[in-house]
Structure formats: structure tokens, C-alpha cells
Amino acid sequence: MTYVIAQPCVDVVDRACVDECPVDCIYEGRRSLYIQPDECVDCGACEPVCPVEAIYYEDDLPAGLGAHLTDNAAFFSDTLDGRPAPLGSPGGAAKVGPLGVDTPLVAGLPPQGPGDA
Template identity: 50%
Template sequence: MAYVINDACIDVADKACREECPVDCIYEGDRMLYIHPDECVDCGKCVTACPNGAIASEHKLSGDAERFRDIAVEFFEAFPEAEGGAEDVGAIGSDHPVVAAWPAGGGA
């Protein structure tokens, strides 16, 4: 894993990051986007494309954002069909339980 999307994406899911991702590793849940930890090539293009500051290096996560590393891993374990390219897979339509239970209005 190289980059992680945090709660600033919940209920926003701008998708500008997906347009910049050269390996198509940013998948769409119901309320937020998730970076596939095994597909990300650590290019960082998504970070600068995100207008919400919702993406950070896994090594620079702090505070509550740290749990989103595990949330991403667990999301892809729960939805094994989400691999091989987000565009081909399409929207998953579900989220990690923490994200699904997040208060309306999203994060940051």
C-alpha cells in the first residue's frame, strides 16, 4: 500500500483522483473511494488531484486517519471482486462498516 483515502472523502467522492491514477487502482464504494493497497504504484498523482486533501501516504497518516489504512485493506478483503482495474469493475455499491456507519455529511 502506498496511499490511503481518509474520511475527508466520505459523502464527497470527487473522483478527480481516479482520472489521474495511471493504474486505475481507485475503486468506488457507496460513500467514498478506496485505493487498492496491492495495485497502487506509489506515484502520488492522486494526492495532488484530490481537491479535498483526502489522500495521504500511508507513512504520513496521523491521528484518526491511521485507521483508514486498515479500512482500505479490509474493504478489499471483503470485496475480492474489486481488483484488476476500477473502471472494469465499476462502483462496488458498498462500504467498509466504519464508513457505512459514519455520520451523514462525511468527514473533514
């Protein structure tokens, strides 16, 4: 089980969750943040600090946001545009830095502004 960052984060990318995460498992794409499911220890520290309520325990994802569970994992296991190989489990987001790419689901979303989530 893991936590998942869903659509409300797209184009917001508030890093309060990154600062709160004790295991450094929240990675930055171009338009969204992603939680590495193998590195997440399910502590839940990220969830209450998210200002847009984009972080959910995977079993608690609202029905309309369910695709983000698979999408979040795909960020680490699929080859994405601009990245030659899957990211895998690098063992910490800080040493990787912002990646500048997103999954096809996030990349294909229209721009998200206030009230658009």
C-alpha cells in the same frame, strides 16, 4: 507501502483522483473511494488532485485518521454487505465500476457535509 483515502472523501467522492491514477487502482464504494493496496504503484499522482485533501501516503496519515489504513485494505479483503466474496485485486477499477458498498467504518459514519470532516 501505499496511498490511503481517508474520511474527508466520505460523501464527497470526487473522482479527480480516479481520472489521474495511471494504474486504475481507485475503486468506488457507496460513500467513499478506496485505493487497492496491491495495485497502487505509489506514484502519488492522486494526492495533489484531491480537492478535499483526503489522500495520504500511509506513513503520513494523521493520527486521527489511522484507522483508514486498515479500513481501506478491508474493502478488498473482507466480505462486505451486498457483496458475496472479497473483491481481492481485480486489476482495474474501470472494469468493475461503482460497487455500491462501503466498509463498516465508512458506512457507520454520520453524513459528512461541508466542514464536517
